[in-house]
């Protein structure tokens with residue numbers, strides 16, 4: 001149906017952040033819906049700064065220090081520019097020239113950490129540098145996206161939006177980095193839908209869900225540290241996807257549905273479309289964190305893909321299901337996490353499944369097996 005009038009729907013936004021921080025909710029297939037953000041990290045950046053202001057932690061001209069090599073840096077730089085705070089971003093080589101240029105145009109100071117020879121890899125080195133800067137500037141504010149509960153807390157408004165537009169949701173699929181978006185959305189949706197099936201999408205080489213630490217071509221999701229905001233017991237299912245599959249899915253999302261999004265959106269779409277196809281009676285919402293413009297000369301560029309030796313390709317036959325993260329092959333892998341703690345999954349001989357069954361008996365746990373029908 002074509003909308004012929006806009007009377008009554010217009011709203012004057014007080015800033016570009018206010019205008020763009022919320023996703024568009026789009027029906028992609030019969031039972032698959034997208035929460036498509038322009039720049040998802042604007043939302044936690046704005047929310048965390050609001051909360052810090054309310055708590056008296058920021059004054060005009062205050063210094064904000066954060067580590068990020070991606071979209072959280074950009075979101076924070078936009079918010080800090082509009083609110084008049086000095087921002088220092090501690091990142092690594094994943095901050096490409098164009099992103100660095102944008103951050104600096106917004107007035108941010110960008111520090112690149114090169115050294116990875118300590119625990120937690122380059123992410124650990126970045127966090128150590130933030131601590132050093134915090135000691136040098138005791139009045140500064142560190143948003144701390146990995147541990148700050150205001151990161152997941154920012155997504156309650158998106159859960160309301162999904163509730164208003166989609167109604168009751170059976171399954172939520174999203175990429176996991178800090179854990180803020182998937183964790184925050186599930187926490188806000190579950191009071192109404194306790195059985196909501198939460199599927200986290202990660203990549204091989206990320207330690208979040210127990211894969212051994214290693215190099216990662218698919219960036220923006222995954223981590224070499226354990227973010228405090230990843231509450232493992234919230235997840236029903238975890239998938240590890242590879243760069244060639246996720247890049248292929250990113251292209252398919254644009255080719256077939258006109259959604260021009262980044263590679264973590266492709267990863268989310270890869271898993272969500274598989275889940276939706278296998279559960280036709282379930283309503284599935286997938287999180288699509290950012291638009292494709294930042295990736296035009298990489299993920300969308302044939303020459304870059306060739307240089308990296310990556311041929312975007314679908315994973316034939318869907319994921320391989322394993323019982324333990326260390327059994328994951330190097331291809332698309334799925335594990336029924338069943339709302340267990342990290343230790344319960346990694347050392348099941350110590351923390352046997354009895355814990356999960358006890359939780360279920362008390363109505364606390366989610367489904368231990370998804371309704372996959374083929």
Ligand SMILES: Cc1ncc(COP(=O)(O)O)c(C=O)c1O
Pocket residue numbers: 041070071072175176177178179180181182220221262264265289290
């Ligand atoms: C592009 C992109 N996708 C996905 C994520 C993961 O989201 P979250 O940190 O909420 O887990 C991030 C995190 O920075 C991101 O930048």
